[in-house]
Amino acid sequence: MxxxxxxxxxxxxxxxxxxxxxxxxxxxxxxxxxxxxxxxxxxxxxxxxxxxxxxxxxxxxxxxxxxxxxxxxxxxxxxxxxxxxxxxxxxxxxxxxxxxxxxxxxxxxxxxxxxxxxxxxxxxxxxxxxxxxxxxxxxxxxxxxxxxxxxxxxxxAYALYYNKKMFKDAGVTQPPATWDEMTETGKKLSKNGKWALGAEGSNLSNNIHQVFVLGKQHGADFFTPDGKADFTSDGAVAAVKQYVDLMAKARIVAPGNAEYAQNQSLSDFATDKTAMVLWQTASATFKSQGMNEDEWGVAPAPVQSGKPGQGVSTNSxxxxxxxxxxxxxxxxxxxxxxxxxxxxxxxxxxxxxxxxxxxxxxxxxxxxxxxxxxxxxxxxxxxxxxxALPQVPEESQFETVVGTAVKELFAEAAAGKPVTEASVRAKLDKAQQQMPKK
The missing domain is CATH 3.40.190.10 (Periplasmic binding protein-like II)
Known part of the structure; x- marks a missing residue:
């Protein structure tokens, strides 16, 4: 979308x-x-x-x-x-x-x-x-x-967009291709009031898009083959925790991003406050933010290891x-x-x-x-x-309840509260209880 x-x-x-x-x-x-x-x-x-x-x-x-x-x-x-x-x-x-x-x-x-x-x-x-x-x-x-x-x-489709000036200033020569590289690169960029990666923690749908892709990379789909909600599988929990941990653990996402809604991360990207964003087809949007095409680059969104592809190498x-x-x-x-x-x-x-x-x-x-x-x-x-996201009748509910769970976890991370596997699973279990019973 x-x-x-x-x-x-x-x-x-x-x-x-x-x-x-x-x-x-x-x-x-x-x-x-x-x-x-x-x-x-x-x-x-x-x-x-x-x-x-x-x-x-x-x-x-x-x-x-x-x-x-x-x-x-x-x-x-x-x-x-x-x-x-x-x-x-x-x-x-x-x-x-x-x-x-x-x-x-x-x-x-x-x-x-x-x-x-x-x-x-x-x-x-x-x-x-x-x-x-x-x-x-x-x-x-x-x-x-x-x-x-x-x-x-x-x-x-989603891709990783990066601010060339911020990369040059930090001595970073290429965009990260894996999530481990994202953390390593992100720490070089997250200094002096600037941050490596933008997120929109209050944007429910963006939350879903990111954790769905991470879920695929961890072997989870959030729904069983017969269409039942499956939000608390190990893969789903790992996906949500990995995303929130970009703020809570790696500290490469600004705590203030927990409150960001639609498009707010783009302003930071265009004004040299955030070095990277995961975004959909964004060239026209960056132009509207005052950026010239030579000021930003684009690369495939990260995977866990190797190169993008099907299954656990899905990146959008x-x-x-x-x-x-x-x-x-x-x-x-x-x-x-x-x-x-x-x-x-x-x-x-x-x-x-x-x-x-x-x-x-x-x-x-x-x-x-x-x-x-x-x-x-x-x-x-x-x-x-x-x-494709799950083509099930409950997809919109999925976006709402799981997107809200991720929003709440971002808020806890921004407040300095620990984000653990248990706390993530509890949020996802609560979300699953709100889904229609089959």
Whole structure:
């Protein structure tokens, strides 16, 4: 999912809302209207450095769509911190937009609620076919074996970005490739009020992204093969402890980062206060922070040992944004035309260039802009060493309860309290108790 969004909704509330959504979806959107729709409402996720940046990127393209089709699109850019709650409220009230962006990790959860239009073969044909999309991006559009709940719009992956000036000043010649090297390098960089690595301890989704990847590196998935929560396995505990220990034990993350929410770590990176960040597809974001391309470098995110790859060498989740249609829209025909437009080769090239992301549409990836050194690392990661977050209906609850557990552990580390295997396991056990019982 794009950047690091906070899924600020409790597990119990989410469960109730999804149940209500399954019962209350409107029927008018499934078949659409025979009349040509003249207006669509669109909730776009905040992809740029600000909502105003997104409006500047998107509005010319929406105007182009209106000129081509006669359909006006009313745009609202929704901050990540609000987006999931807005969607869940819309599913219960039936008063949602016609088209919306969702983080790809939410696909299975929202699919279970029944609020989104299924992408069966007929609907895919309406937008040019399913085979236009990259397979890895399609893997995060819903539960395997069911019609997807959304289609891919922007693809991303995590990488390690580093501040070249801070590296030079500290005498560091190359970015760390393993976590042991991260600690060793980090101690050289964490001096005189400066810190090696940025984190956002109060950003629940970012917490999940990092501990999910570390979980894979420790052989844990956080869910059993039959979809049951498995938060207290040895691998899951080791993953969470390793992440929090970057502050609690290695002391290469500033204690103040325990309170950081969405994007706050980027300012420190751009102003030479933090030397490294683990981030998704960040070149456009750094530019908006006033950094020139020659001021930062990019490398694959660290692994435990060796080189990135599948299984325990996974170093990123499959990140990205999907585009969905509300099932109860009265403008199904217009919504399908809009999705076709936004996922067309030309628009995919324009939009992904603007956001520094990678097109999930195969033909658009041929543009030379997506072969830059920075994006080459991300493309390689997506193709060889990234894994999709669990595509289970309870994924959003997982982000909330485990993300909160990590947040609380960061707060304890910042306060100087010991973070032990026992304390981590207790937090994760508490989180697991909040999950729906199967």
């Amino acid at each position: 794009r950047r690091s969004r906070a899924a600020a909704v409790g597990a119990v509330t989410l469960s109730l809302v999804l149940t209500a959504a399954a019962c209350g979806g409107g029927s008018s959107g499934a078949g659409g209207s025979n009349e040509q729709p003249k207006t669509l409402t669109y909730w776009a996720s905040n992809q740029g450095a600000s909502i105003e940046v997104d409006k500047k990127v998107l509005q010319p393209e929406l105007d182009k769509f209106e000129k081509e089709t006669g359909i006006k699109v009313k745009l609202e850019v929704v901050p990540w911190a609000d987006l999931l709650n807005r969607i869940l409220t819309a599913t219960t009230s039936g008063q949602g937009p016609d088209v919306l962006n969702i983080g790809n990790t939410w696909s299975a959860s929202l699919q279970a609620g029944g609020a989104l239009l299924p992408w069966d073969a007929k609907n895919f044909d309406r937008i040019g076919g399913k085979d236009r999309f990259v397979e890895s991006a399609l893997g995060s559009t819903g539960v395997e074996g069911q019609d997807p709940a959304a289609v891919p719009l922007y693809s991303m 989740m499959v990140a990205g944004i999907n585009m969905a249609i509300f099932r109860n829209t009265k403008n199904t025909d217009g919504a399908l035309k809009f999705v076709k437009f936004m996922t067309g080769e030309q628009e995919q090239t324009i939009l992904n260039k603007a956001y520094g992301s990678i097109p999930p549409v195969k033909a658009a990836q041929e543009d030379p802009a997506f072969n830059s050194p920075a994006l080459a690392v991300l493309r390689e990661t997506l193709s060889t060493s990234a894994a």
